[in-house]
């Protein structure tokens with residue numbers, strides 16, 4: 001039973017910011033438990049290398065789709081690329097993010113914009129994009145990490 005406790009075989013997951021750090025660890029955990037995992041980040045080489053390393057280490061399928069999620073165009077590109085490959089997404093981890101450390105009275109506008117664009121704007125615009133191309137994000141009985149709200153919205157609008 002313990003072997004099956006975290007079994008997610010057959011599930012499709014996307015981890016934004018999956019090329020390193022916490023996102024890479026989440027992607028590794030999903031792969032180790034049987035999911036097909038997409039990872040995304042800005043730096044193409046790092047994203048591709050991490051996907052290859054994770055797949056080599058944990059088996060299964062790990063696919064890199066690099067994109068800049070701090071702007072709307074990047075959000076649309078990632079959603080479209082995912083939609084070309086999949087008709088559903090079971091798990092979405094909105095992990096891509098940045099921080100900027102500075103004293104309050106020295107905090108630059110550039111730092112504010114970088115943090116807000118990546119951590120707030122990107123998530124706000126990416127989630128509706130991804131639900132448009134892969135409408136089945138999560139399910140009432142097994143909601144994705146942030147999928148329940150969007151599933152309900154899509155369900156209400158489509159009547160499906």
Ligand SMILES: NC(=O)c1ccc[n+]([C@@H]2O[C@H](COP(=O)([O-])OP(=O)(O)OC[C@H]3O[C@@H](n4cnc5c(N)ncnc54)[C@H](OP(=O)(O)O)[C@@H]3O)[C@@H](O)[C@H]2O)c1
Nearest residue numbers: 017018019020021022041042043068069070095096097098
């Ligand atoms: N580590 C902590 O103690 C801590 C604490 C609280 C919250 N968090 C949050 O947890 C998340 C992961 O943290 P972490 O420490 O693992 O961060 P990290 O090591 O800096 O990794 C961040 C990931 O996000 C990607 N990324 C950054 N900007 C992006 C953008 N504009 N578009 C797409 N991908 C982007 C990075 O790749 P590229 O640079 O190639 O794009 C990388 O894959 C972040 O949202 C962070 O704010 C972390």
